[in-house]
Amino acid sequence: MMPTYTxxxxxxxxxxxxxxxxxxxxxxxxxxxxxxxxxxxQILGVDYQPGGSSGFSKTxxxxxxxxxxxxxxxxxxxxxxxTIRVYNLSPSVDHSKCASIFNGAGIYMxxxxxxxxxxxxxxxxNPSGTYNADYFxxxxxxxxxxKNFPNTLAFFSGNEVINExxxxxxxxxxxxxxxxxxxxxxxxxxxxxxxxxxxxDVRPILxxxxxxxxxxxxxxxxxxADMFGLNSYSWCGDSSFKTSGYDVLVDDFSNSSLPVFFSExxxxxxxxxxxxxxxxxxxxxxxxxFSGGLVYEWTQEENNYGxxxxxxxxxxxxxxxxxxxxIQYSKLDMSSIESSNATxxxxxxxxxxxxxxxxxxxxxxxDLPTRPTKVNDWISNGYTNATVGKLVTVSSTAIxxxxxxxxxxxxxxIKYSVLANDQSNVPNNETSTSTSSNSSSSSSSSSSSSSSSSSxxxxxxNVDTNGATAAAQxxxxxxxxxxxxxxxxxxxL
Ligand SMILES: *[C@@H]1O[C@H](CO)[C@@H](O)[C@H](O)[C@H]1NC(C)=O
Ligand SMILES: *[C@@H]1O[C@H](CO)[C@@H](O)[C@H](O)[C@H]1NC(C)=O
Ligand SMILES: *[C@@H]1O[C@H](CO)[C@@H](O)[C@H](O)[C@H]1NC(C)=O
Ligand SMILES: *[C@@H]1O[C@H](CO)[C@@H](O)[C@H](O)[C@H]1NC(C)=O
Ligand SMILES: *[C@@H]1O[C@H](CO)[C@@H](O)[C@H](O)[C@H]1NC(C)=O
Ligand SMILES: *[C@@H]1O[C@H](CO)[C@@H](O)[C@H](O)[C@H]1NC(C)=O
Ligand SMILES: *[C@@H]1O[C@H](CO)[C@@H](O)[C@H](O)[C@H]1NC(C)=O
Ligand SMILES: *[C@@H]1O[C@H](CO)[C@@H](O)[C@H](O)[C@H]1NC(C)=O
Ligand SMILES: *[C@@H]1O[C@H](CO)[C@@H](O)[C@H](O)[C@H]1NC(C)=O
Numbered sequence: 123m124m125p126t127y128t129x130x131x132x133x134x135x136x137x138x139x140x141x142x143x144x145x146x147x148x149x150x151x152x153x154x155x156x157x158x159x160x161x162x163x164q165i166l167g168v169d170y171q172p173g174g175s176s177g178f179s180k181t182x183x184x185x186x187x188x189x190x191x192x193x194x195x196x197x198x199x200x201x202x203x204x205t206i207r208v209y210n211l212s213p214s215v216d217h218s219k220c221a222s223i224f225n226g227a228g229i230y231m232x233x234x235x236x237x238x239x240x241x242x243x244x245x246x247x248n249p250s251g252t253y254n255a256d257y258f259x260x261x262x263x264x265x266x267x268x269k270n271f272p273n274t275l276a277f278f279s280g281n282e283v284i285n286e287x288x289x290x291x292x293x294x295x296x297x298x299x300x301x302x303x304x305x306x307x308x309x310x311x312x313x314x315x316x317x318x319x320x321x322x323d324v325r326p327i328l329x330x331x332x333x334x335x336x337x338x339x340x341x342x343x344x345x346x347a348d349m350f351g352l353n354s355y356s357w358c359g360d361s362s363f364k365t366s367g368y369d370v371l372v373d374d375f376s377n378s379s380l381p382v383f384f385s386e387x388x389x390x391x392x393x394x395x396x397x398x399x400x401x402x403x404x405x406x407x408x409x410x411x412f413s414g415g416l417v418y419e420w421t422q423e424e425n426n427y428g429x430x431x432x433x434x435x436x437x438x439x440x441x442x443x444x445x446x447x448x449i450q451y452s453k454l455d456m457s458s459i460e461s462s463n464a465t466x467x468x469x470x471x472x473x474x475x476x477x478x479x480x481x482x483x484x485x486x487x488x489d490l491p492t493r494p495t496k497v498n499d500w501i502s503n504g505y506t507n508a509t510v511g512k513l514v515t516v517s518s519t520a521i522x523x524x525x526x527x528x529x530x531x532x533x534x535x536i537k538y539s540v541l542a543n544d545q546s547n548v549p550n551n552e553t554s555t556s557t558s559s560n561s562s563s564s565s566s567s568s569s570s571s572s573s574s575s576s577s578x579x580x581x582x583x584n585v586d587t588n589g590a591t592a593a594a595q596x597x598x599x600x601x602x603x604x605x606x607x608x609x610x611x612x613x614x615l
Contacts, residue, residue: 167416202549213263228547275375318349351385359392384415
């Protein structure tokens with residue numbers, strides 16, 4: 123037995139020098155579960171698209187700027203988030219730092235493989251003309267970019283492709299893309315990363331959509347979706363399980379054979395949003411059927427769904443919705459959320475047959491398109507024109523931006539913390555004390571001279587904090603070196 127202090131030091135050194143990692147999740151029946159412990163995982167998520175759909179180009183996307191990711195991961199840790207969804211990603215930029223930052227914070231990623239650029243998605247009005255090799259450079263490129271991160275929870279093959287404008291054959295093409303992605307992952311990644319579809323809440327065809335993607339197709343088993351996301355905004359203000367129509371969703375999805383969750387929720391017809399649906403989504407009425415959901419959306423954009431307002435690259439302000447969501451998350455009983463229910467985790471998918479489809483406008487056959495030769499070659503040999511991400515150690519954890527709370531008070535100590543190995547983030551685990559910095563010296567906000575002097579003292583505080591952190595890190599490294607020498611000496615003895 124090593125002496126306690128040596129073990130502590132060894133642990134500290136391991137924490138300082140290795141990239142801690144979340145445990146990959148797997149799909150088991152209708153649940154996401156932790157691949158090591160078997161504990162059930164429910165998504166406490168936010169949709170993450172800073173800058174909206176225009177916050178994206180070939181060279182810049184939401185996971186390409188480490189400073190912004192660090193700020194957001196720290197704020198999400200404090201909020202209690204365990205998953206983000208990112209819509210638009212470029213295979214040619216390096217996501218290693220951002221993905222590692224979210225991994226260290228215990229936050230998983232659900233990634234859409236499509237992009238808004240020309241050729242970056244299936245055209246719902248012309249799927250046969252856009253199901254081609256050009257499109258798969260984007261699809262396989264995103265898989266390559268993210269396949270090596272333990273916190274890659276899943277990929278979405280499509281988002282709301284099926285709607286009133288989509289052509290009759292569209293579902294077969296989405297199912298084909300799902301097949302091609304799963305075949306690619308099986309051949310070219312080290313673990314089986316789930317693939318699913320994110321549906322619009324079009325009630326007359328919702329069950330048809332679910333059934334179309336989740337049924338078992340004997341001649342193409344890999345085309346079956348692993349999970350199903352629903353974008354739904356039917357709970358507005360102080361609604362209820364019945365008034366919102368969530369009860370209908372639970373009935374509709376109660377027989378599903380795969381995990382179902384809200385890939386977007388958070389109606390903003392009544393503001394500020396109180397997120398009173400959170401207790402219901404994770405409570406006994408829904409949690410047997412739903413695996414949680416993702417709130418739309420992290421940053422404030424023109425459509426007014428934000429939790430955080432990013433005023434500039436160096437300041438951000440928490441909005442009331444952030445506070446309200448945090449209050450709701452903090453009431454959740456994580457131990458019941460994480461316990462699994464063995465009886466519901468195994469449900470055989472129905473075989474695909476036309477009787478599964480009830481609405482005459484919805485495709486009721488599964489004659490999937492054959493894939494282009496080049497796509498077949500990439501599946502066999504790998505797609506090599508992408509920036510393959512890999513987990514890196516998060517070395518700089520000081521938040522470079524100034525953060526204000528929803529009252530406009532500066533937050534003095536937002537902190538990013540790397541969680542222990544195998545941990546994911548949970549509510550009520552304040553790694554950062556995000557109390558506002560209402561110090562007596564800055565309490566007067568009426569005079570401009572006083573507020574300017576308070577901001578000066580605030581920036582001094584910041585420097586001090588960063589200095590202290592740097593000093594702590596340095597002494598940790600020195601300790602590691604020393605303990606390394608000690609352990610080596612002990613080994614020699
Ligand atoms: C699997 O992981 C190993 C070790 O990280 C790596 O060398 C190998 O290339 C990976 N294989 C694939 C198919 O990604
Ligand atoms: C669920 O399955 C039960 C029993 O097989 C069936 O009676 C019910 O209609 C199904 N519900 C849905 C929404 O498919
Ligand atoms: C940032 O934006 C929010 C929301 O638009 C606003 O209320 C706040 O005053 C801004 N903060 C700063 C420091 O500019
Ligand atoms: C497990 O799930 C089944 C089916 O949804 C339900 O009837 C049962 O009450 C659940 N058991 C527990 C302990 O939650
Ligand atoms: C079938 O779906 C379409 C499109 O969503 C809808 O307008 C129509 O009312 C549905 N028909 C029936 C009989 O449910
Ligand atoms: C696979 O099975 C489906 C449903 O039975 C059928 O429509 C389709 O033509 C079959 N595809 C092939 C390539 O045999
Ligand atoms: C590889 O990707 C880059 C950037 O996306 C693109 O400009 C280039 O044309 C691609 N090269 C090939 C051989 O496809
Ligand atoms: C809670 O926070 C502490 C650091 O303050 C961290 O060590 C621990 O891993 C966290 N636990 C979870 C489950 O996030
Ligand atoms: C901070 O000060 C503002 C106004 O000066 C006040 O509204 C707010 O409640 C204070 N917050 C705390 C946590 O004391």
